Amino acid sequence: MDNILKQFDSPILKSIKDPITLIDKDFRVLWLNRARATMHQLNRDDVIGRICYQVFFRRKAPCEDCVVQAVFRSGRSRIKEAWLDFPDGSRKWGEVRAYPVYGENRTVDAALTIIIDITEKKLKLERQKRYAEYLSRSLRVLTQEKNRVLSDDGHFDATFGLTDREIEVLRLMTEGFTNNEISEQLSISPHTAKSHVIHIFNKLGVDDRTQAAVLATRHKLI
Numbered sequence: 001m002d003n004i005l006k007q008f009d010s011p012i013l014k015s016i017k018d019p020i021t022l023i024d025k026d027f028r029v030l031w032l033n034r035a036r037a038t039m040h041q042l043n044r045d046d047v048i049g050r051i052c053y054q055v056f057f058r059r060k061a062p063c064e065d066c067v068v069q070a071v072f073r074s075g076r077s078r079i080k081e082a083w084l085d086f087p088d089g090s091r092k093w094g095e096v097r098a099y100p101v102y103g104e105n106r107t108v109d110a111a112l113t114i115i116i117d118i119t120e121k122k123l124k125l126e127r128q129k130r131y132a133e134y135l136s137r138s139l140r141v142l143t144q145e146k147n148r149v150l151s152d153d154g155h156f157d158a159t160f161g162l163t164d165r166e167i168e169v170l171r172l173m174t175e176g177f178t179n180n181e182i183s184e185q186l187s188i189s190p191h192t193a194k195s196h197v198i199h200i201f202n203k204l205g206v207d208d209r210t211q212a213a214v215l216a217t218r219h220k221l222i
Helices: 002-008 011-015 034-039 052-057 067-074 119-142 164-174 179-186 190-204 209-218
Strands: 020-024 029-032 078-085 091-102 108-117
Touching (some): 067 078, 067 108, 091 119, 119 209, 164 179, 164 209, 179 190
Antiparallel strands (some): 020 029, 020 108, 078 091, 091 108
């Protein structure tokens, strides 16, 4: 075990921004970096040797679906996503990764955990899901209408007169991108992105992004 701990006595590991912890089979914290201590508003030296679920989460038993426990039982790495509660009352969605650390006899002597904050990613996916559901409801309403868009010569215009660039912008709008995100994605200025959006609204005869997205989906413009 001393050899294992020496490997973790590195300034690089200590300075990594993602919280890292080394835990033994009795759930005692053998080592942690500054990020993990800060995450729980604790001093690193006060954590060493204590039971992880007690010192970090104030629990009387291991966490539900504990990845550390799973690593020791299977000898394989484990990954899970979970809400993590913090001393200040905040919650973050984390991807918790646990890896086996082998000793001299190839036995699992410890588990290394890394927590990656994916709160923004999770919230963005939830927003996209709600947006998609809203689009679906709106689409059902619009499909009840039988309006068709005609070009100057009286034929059906499948593109509404949109340019290739405007179709690109429309596709990103439908995916929920903001004007600033569209400008970054297409390497254009925010002002140009806004102008494209206005032109799209005018050509489609809509008033907002949701209507534009629904119409684009209905007529397969993207």
